[in-house]
Each structure stands twice: as C-alpha cells, then as structure tokens.
Amino acid sequence: GALSENFLSCRMFIKNIRLLLRSSVKYPQHIYQSAALAKRSMSTEGKGPIYSSIWNVIDKQLQPTHIELVDDSAKHAGHEAMKGSTAKETHFRLKVVSSKFEGLSLVKRHQMVYALLNEQFQQGLHALNIVAKTPQEVEKR
Incomplete structure (x- = not known):
C-alpha cells in the first residue's frame, strides 16, 4: 500500500537526482589529476x-x-x-x-x-x- 508507494517515490527521486548530478556536475581539475595519478601509480x-x-x-x-x-x-x-x-x-x-x-x-x-x-x-x-x-x-x- 502506502509504504510501497513511498518506497517507489523515493527510488524515483534518487534516480532523478543521480541523473541530474551526472549531467550537471563537472569535476574540478584536481579530481581528474588525482585519478590520472592513481591510474599511473597502479x-x-x-x-x-x-x-x-x-x-x-x-x-x-x-x-x-x-x-x-x-x-x-x-x-x-x-x-x-x-x-x-x-x-x-x-x-x-x-x-x-x-x-x-x-x-x-x-x-x-x-x-x-x-x-x-x-x-x-x-x-x-x-x-x-x-x-x-x-x-x-x-x-x-
């Protein structure tokens, strides 16, 4: 009933937030640099x-x-x-x-x-x- 509707609403909300973050967030250059450093240090x-x-x-x-x-x-x-x-x-x-x-x-x-x-x-x-x-x-x- 109401519990499952709330659960589905929460899941949709989280999914939409994830999509929004993926499409709008540009990571600062230092994050790319640290990822490159981690890759090179493997x-x-x-x-x-x-x-x-x-x-x-x-x-x-x-x-x-x-x-x-x-x-x-x-x-x-x-x-x-x-x-x-x-x-x-x-x-x-x-x-x-x-x-x-x-x-x-x-x-x-x-x-x-x-x-x-x-x-x-x-x-x-x-x-x-x-x-x-x-x-x-x-x-x-």
Whole structure:
C-alpha cells in the first residue's frame, strides 16, 4: 500500500537526482589529476611480462585517463588455437579512455591499439578484446 508507494517515490527521486548530478556536475581539475595519478601509480608488480608490456605501451603512447587490463589467458588455455603454444599470456581484455581516439572511428581506434602492440603479438599475445573511448564519450554516460 502506502509504504510501497513511498518506497517507489523515493527510488524515483534518487534516480532523478543521480541523473541530474551526472549531467550537471563537472569535476574540478584536481579530481581528474588525482585519478590520472592513481591510474599511473597502479603497479604491474606480480604480473607477467606481456601484461606489463601492454600496460606500459598503452600508458606511454595513449596517455589515457583510464586503463583496465585483464589477463583472460587461463580461460583459453585448452582451446584448439592454443595447442602447442608455450605462451602463458595470450588473451587480454583492455578498456582504455584516451583523447588520442578523438575523431577516429571504432575500427581506426582498434587499428591504432593493434599497431602499438605489434611486438606483444609477436611475443605470444593471441587475442585482445578492446573497448576504446574518448573522455567525452565516458563523460556523456
């Protein structure tokens, strides 16, 4: 009854406030800088050489505001394409946000990342799932 109506009203109110905040709040520059610092201070310690190499190349060449790199190699170890391969780091998921992608189609963004990681592909990287966005695309969400 009345309790569930109040609950639904509160949920709608909260949802509307969230939408309003997302669309109107521009974060101060120091927040962006601290996020960039946090991203750059993330350690590749304990990660394999291909992971570290991918991270370092993407960080240096694309100067991203955000990087997520996940090693999914263990999920693919038994696959037919991996039979006979001695490479341990073969499959990754990469999410990267960089202003270097501005004005580029999705295909061109992926081609850019693949070109940057040519050496890693030669060293055993087999598959890379890429999500490549500009800061403006992320801000719109």
